[in-house]
Amino acid sequence: MANRSDAAGAARRAPLADELTICALVIRDTLTGRHLDAALARLLDGTAGAAAPSHVSARAVRDMAYAAMRQMGCLRFLAARLNARKPSPLLGALQLAALSQLLDGRRAAAVVIDQAVAAARHLPEDLGNRFSAGFLNATLRRFERERAALLQQAADEPEAVYNHPGWWIDAVRKAWPQDWQRLLRDSLEQAPLTLRVNRRGTAVTDASRGLAAAGLPNRQVGESALVLEQAVAVAQIPGFAEGAFTVQDAGAQLAAPLLRPADGERILDACAAPGGKTTHLLQLADCLVLALDLDAQRTGRIQENLRRERLPVHPSWPPPDWGAVVRQADATRPQGWWDGEPFDKILLDAPCSASGIVRRHPDVPWHRRRGDTTTFAAQQLLLLRALWPLLRPGGTLLYVTCSIFPEEGEAVISAFCSHLADCVRKPVSTSWSDGQAILSQLLPTSTDAREHDGFFYALLSRQS
Ligand SMILES: C[S@@+](CC[C@H](N)C(=O)[O-])C[C@H]1O[C@@H](n2cnc3c(N)ncnc32)[C@H](O)[C@@H]1O
Incomplete structure (x- = not known):
């Protein structure tokens, strides 16, 4: 067996060393606050500085980074x-990143350790490279020697077992005493690629057949929702560039139909970016949608999606015809953007903990802190109170969050409705392939009959 300094010095660089380096930068940036997808995009497309070397596989880096985020509780336990x-x-x-690869076990441990050590010798922004190589060599080899004992210790630590922060585990257990273990385990599974069919262009069955004929087998999981058996880059989906499909989870696809948009209606989409629900509303009816978002960059994505889906965009509100008007604005301050004419319908897809979409964004629990749900709940109430007076008597407001924490769902709606004489809560019902269901809290699930993320829906009607 090579001694410590030999091993640290002898490692020859292969693509894996560069992939581990980029993955380490992604993990470092993610753990210091950047979203995982944003960190990956920045490092892989070169916005962060030098572009990734051509022999680096973006797919390999992405898979490694996602795998590491899904094992973060265990990895942190082992590192400690x-x-x-x-x-x-x-x-x-x-x-x-290297421990994650060793846990995964698909690559030989010796190769992972050699390449991690090679990566450590050339770490960007790191001055103590000799120390770094020795440190990694020693700790990774120790992990391999003591693997069984260390993993046995990890089995007694909830964070290491469920791979979520301890306070998050407690919050899920408190909210869902029957389902908490399933919810935590399922949220570590990779969600499939779900598409929404643009029914202005094609019937769902025809779209499904067309995809299958193009080598993309799929199954229908909602009114307009198709799950691809194998995820592919959107560029490989025939018709995607022309707006035939939108990437959107089947649970998120419930929002626009629940609001029942009709031709000619004035609808406010108060927190609209990147526009998934705005475009769905406009695919369902010739309505007029004012799409607001606070975030200027994300507002640009609403425009891009409307254009790709060939939906009309107008410069000012109200538009002369059906279509969207997109504005960067604070929905809690209507005095800055409202023309005083009430809306027939309002969609409030409020900012939230995103605890219902961890399958797609495994970094979410590691960005949040205990107490964040209280802050989100206050923001959600503020939005509801600011927007309710903009709804015409007889109009409908749909409140949505992609959260599984009741503090952001039932608690917010109860607090909001309890002081309003003109607010009536309507049942939210929808049909799945296994039947009709009344829902408000939709928990994430992946079964033969259902496949969706976690959402909360409340439908509020303003009495005349
Ligand atoms: C859950 S996301 C919306 C997703 C969007 N409805 C869709 O389906 O694509 C919440 C959005 O609310 C926006 N937001 C947060 N506070 C806001 C405010 N005060 N006014 C308007 N938008 C806000 C955020 O920038 C974020 O884009």
Whole structure:
């Protein structure tokens, strides 16, 4: 067996070393607050500085980074046991990336360790490269030697078992005492690619057949929702560039039909970016949609999606004809953007913890802090109170969050409705392939009959 300094010095660089380096940068950036997808895009497309070397597989880096985020509780537990002192954030992230690969076990441990050590010798932004290589060599080899004992210890630590922060585990257990273990485990599974068919252009059955004929077998999981058996890049989906499909979870696809848009109606989509629900409303009816979002960059994505889906966009409100008007604005301050004419319908897809979409965004629990749901709930109530007076008597407001925490769902709606004489809550019902269901809290699930993320829906009617 090579001694420590030999092994640290002898490692030859292969693509895996560069992939581990980029993955480490992604993990470091994600753990310091950047969204995982944004960190990946920035490092893979070169916006962060030099573009990734051509031999680096973007797919491999993405898979490694997602796998590491899904094992983060266990990885942090192991790092705490293996490290006598705290490494720099980047070296620590490289160690997490390598440990994740060792846990995964698909690559030989010797190869992973050699390439992690090779990566450590050339870490960008790191001054102590010799130390870094020795540190990784020693801790990764120790993990391999003591693997069974360390994993046995990890089995007693909830964070390491469920791979979510401890406070998050407690919150899910408190909210869903019957389902908490399933919910935590399922949220570590990769969600499938779900498409919404643009029914202005094609019937769902025809779209499904067309995809299958193009080598993309799929199954229908909602009124307009098709799940692809194998996820592919959207560029490989025939018709995607022309707006025949939108990537949208089947649970999210319930929102627009629940609001029942009709031709000629004035609808406010108060928190609209990137426009998934705006475009769905406009695919269902010739309505007029004012799409607002606070975030200027994300507002641009609403425009892009409307254009790709060939939906009319107008410069000012109200538009002369059906279509959308997109504005960057704060929905809690209508005095800055409202023309005083009431809306027939309002969609409030409020900012929230995103606890219902962890399958797609495994970094979410690691960005949140205990107490965040209280902050979100206050923001959600503020939005509801600001928007309710803009609804015409007889009009409908649909409140949505992609959260499974009752503090952002039932509690917000009860607090809001309890002081309003003109607010009536209507049942929210929808049909799945296994039958009709009344829902308000939709928990994430993946079965033969249902496949969707977690959402909360409340339909409120303003009395005349
Ligand atoms: C859950 S996302 C909306 C998703 C969108 N409805 C869709 O289906 O594509 C919530 C959005 O609310 C926006 N937001 C947060 N606070 C806001 C405010 N005060 N006014 C308007 N938009 C806000 C955020 O920028 C974010 O884009």
